[in-house]
Amino acid sequence: MKISVDVDKCCGAGQCVLAAPDVFDQRDEDGIVILLDANPPADQYDNVRKAAAVCPAAAIEVQE
Amino acid sequence: MTAPALARVAVVGASAAGLSVAEGLRRDGYTGRLTLIGDEPHLPYDRPPLSKQLLSGAWDADRLRLRSAEALDALGLDLRLGAAAVALDTEAREVALADGDRVGYDALVVATGVAARRLPGTDGVAGVHVLRTLEDALDLRGELRPGRRLVIVGAGFVGAEAAAVAREAGAEVTMVTDAAVPLADALGPDLGAMLSQVHAEHGVRIVPGVLVDAVLTEGGRASGVRLADGRTIEADAVLVGIGARPNTGWLAASGVPVGDGVECDATLHAGSGVWAAGDVASWPHPRTGERVRIEHRTNAAEQGLAVAHNILAGPDHATPFDPVPYVWSDQYDLKIQVYGQLRGYNQVRVVEGSLAERRLTALYGRDGRVCGAAGVTMPRATRRYRLLVAEQAPWPSTADLAPPPSARQAPSARQAPSARQAPSAGSAASGGPALSGRDA
Ligand SMILES: Cc1cc2nc3c(=O)[nH]c(=O)nc-3n(C[C@H](O)[C@H](O)[C@H](O)COP(=O)(O)OP(=O)(O)OC[C@H]3O[C@@H](n4cnc5c(N)ncnc54)[C@H](O)[C@@H]3O)c2cc1C
Ligand code: SF4
Numbered sequence: 001m002k003i004s005v006d007v008d009k010c011c012g013a014g015q016c017v018l019a020a021p022d023v024f025d026q027r028d029e030d031g032i033v034i035l036l037d038a039n040p041p042a043d044q045y046d047n048v049r050k051a052a053a054v055c056p057a058a059a060i061e062v063q064e
Numbered sequence: 065m066t067a068p069a070l071a072r073v074a075v076v077g078a079s080a081a082g083l084s085v086a087e088g089l090r091r092d093g094y095t096g097r098l099t100l101i102g103d104e105p106h107l108p109y110d111r112p113p114l115s116k117q118l119l120s121g122a123w124d125a126d127r128l129r130l131r132s133a134e135a136l137d138a139l140g141l142d143l144r145l146g147a148a149a150v151a152l153d154t155e156a157r158e159v160a161l162a163d164g165d166r167v168g169y170d171a172l173v174v175a176t177g178v179a180a181r182r183l184p185g186t187d188g189v190a191g192v193h194v195l196r197t198l199e200d201a202l203d204l205r206g207e208l209r210p211g212r213r214l215v216i217v218g219a220g221f222v223g224a225e226a227a228a229v230a231r232e233a234g235a236e237v238t239m240v241t242d243a244a245v246p247l248a249d250a251l252g253p254d255l256g257a258m259l260s261q262v263h264a265e266h267g268v269r270i271v272p273g274v275l276v277d278a279v280l281t282e283g284g285r286a287s288g289v290r291l292a293d294g295r296t297i298e299a300d301a302v303l304v305g306i307g308a309r310p311n312t313g314w315l316a317a318s319g320v321p322v323g324d325g326v327e328c329d330a331t332l333h334a335g336s337g338v339w340a341a342g343d344v345a346s347w348p349h350p351r352t353g354e355r356v357r358i359e360h361r362t363n364a365a366e367q368g369l370a371v372a373h374n375i376l377a378g379p380d381h382a383t384p385f386d387p388v389p390y391v392w393s394d395q396y397d398l399k400i401q402v403y404g405q406l407r408g409y410n411q412v413r414v415v416e417g418s419l420a421e422r423r424l425t426a427l428y429g430r431d432g433r434v435c436g437a438a439g440v441t442m443p444r445a446t447r448r449y450r451l452l453v454a455e456q457a458p459w460p461s462t463a464d465l466a467p468p469p470s471a472r473q474a475p476s477a478r479q480a481p482s483a484r485q486a487p488s489a490g491s492a493a494s495g496g497p498a499l500s501g502r503d504a
Contacts, residue, residue, distance in 0.1 A: 009127070011112065012399060013392060014447040015362055031399065031443025053087055053369060056080075056361040058110060058130045 001045055002063045003052075005035050009059040016055055020047035033059065070170045071096040073375065074159055076149045077175030077311075078102025080110065080361060081342025083130055084368025085173050085375075090139050092376050099167050100141045101159065103148035106198060107136065112361050114201040115225040116394050120232060121205060125198055149176070152318035154336040171375045174315070174326050174340040175368065178308035178359060183217065186279050191286035191301045195222055196308065207301040210234030215289050215299040217276045219246030221393040221400075223305030224259065228395045231266045238269040238297055240276055240289065250402070251438055252412060255426070258419050258440075259395065266396060271297070308359065310344045325357040331382035332371050339375060341367040350384040351456065356405070360391040388454045398422065401446050404436030404453035411459055416445050425449060429459040 003023070012031025016024040023044055025034040040048060045064075052060040073089060075082045078100050086100055102108070109128040117123035136143070148162040158166045180194035193204045204226070207214065212235045216223045219241035230237045243249060246263070248256030260270055275292040279302055288298040310325040319336070321327040326340035328347040333339055340346075342364040346357040366387050374382035393400045409428040417424030417440070425446045428436035433456045439446025452460070 011392060011394070012443045013362060013390065013401075014443060015390070017447065018450070026444045026447070028444045030441075031401075031447075049091060050369075053084065053091070054362060054365045056110075056112070056365060 004061045006059045009057045011057045016051040019051035072169045073171045074099040074169035075173040076101045080364035081368045082175035083108045084365045085372050088369040088372025101144045105146040119229045172338050175342045176311035177343045181306045193303045208233035208235045212300045216303045218305035240271045242275045244273045330384035339371045341371045350386045362390045401439045403450045406436040432459050
């Protein structure tokens, strides 16, 4: 799995962090997404798919 | 008991919620026919930027696409765009489309969203705008030039965002609202007052506490508005932002229960294989039992996933939808975020930052339990309080609220806030209590 995030689109909702806290974080000042792990381990796949699905800015792209 | 055979799912409404249903179904292994019906001619696009980046011209329309063409292809959809559903036959299990086609289904999802409310008598009047679709936003964008006079009727989030963008484009903006404090409905009087102040500093003229009676026209074009108290305000364009109505007209003769939206049970099922998701869906919240309908972007996505899950589980194994609602709004350089539902709150406390700094997180409580958290330009810190909202934690004593260890703050923000738990006299404006006194 390969993840990319579009920080320009990200609106700082933090839904990704709630879904996959090991893979995403947010910058303190503006809440913009920080990708902690672009190639996460398999046990994270479900969380990451959920994050991409609920991201309200369609800012997370997942290639499997 | 096993769910009835499921080979045909039809989703009406090809936007955030409908797309989320489709993706959820495929992800959970559904391989049958999946028809996605939308009356707009566009591929699914996102609405929040309509009053933000698209309105300002920072983004063009292509950036609003919710998914790439390849990602949509991969879903294997029977995609019907520019096709309005006009009727539903729950006996025959068929949706009728405007073009005469009929689509059969085993499960149907209503994801038709809402339509902007208009002022009576303004249909087709040039210069009168609403803001719900891509076309609406592009039309309005054409009006935002230096010196143009824009009157915004209503002071909800969408109107307030449009006001901010219009000012940045150099238009002269007047906001008319029947509320005594604009935005207080959503956030309470103190945050509402702070936001009003920010708008005023940016040159928005706010006319509170009065209804707009009529739009004035000259030669078929809007020339201003007349207020209920007889005053008139001249304008070159009028944006009507007075809320929205669920798109349920096409369900009129279907027997699907419709009130304020499609009335579902707690699992989002409305009976006879009909489900609903997104702005159009109303359901009894499993924790409060109160019927709610939420017009938030993340709710549309989460509810879509929940419906997909429940359709595959079947009505007997469907699980209640129990979200922590989340909404945000961007105005000037402020980012406002709200977790939970503030409605009916009777306790509020600033837990980080302060009104004076215009950076803060506030907790809202109802009957001794946390019901919401709102943040202004403190996204990461605010998110941490979501847990208290999710747990409906007992209203914390000040001592429980030592700032979380990772909170980095200006020294002035790290004082223990004082609590004021009873509604105060100063809060008459919108019925909610005021924020605690220290820096309000
Ligand atoms: C300008 C604007 C700014 C916003 N900003 C924010 C924000 O900052 N944060 C936030 O949380 N939320 C925001 N929202 C709300 C958010 O966009 C909505 O909650 C979300 O779009 C709901 O998605 P939905 O799919 O339920 O409904 P919709 O997006 O309304 O989609 C419903 C679709 O169904 C179609 N349809 C309707 N009737 C029929 C029919 N009979 N047949 C076929 N198709 C039909 C409609 O044309 C539409 O394409 C904003 C909304 C607007 C308009
Ligand atoms: S969920 Fe999406 S918009 Fe929100 S922080 Fe994550 S990437 Fe950004």
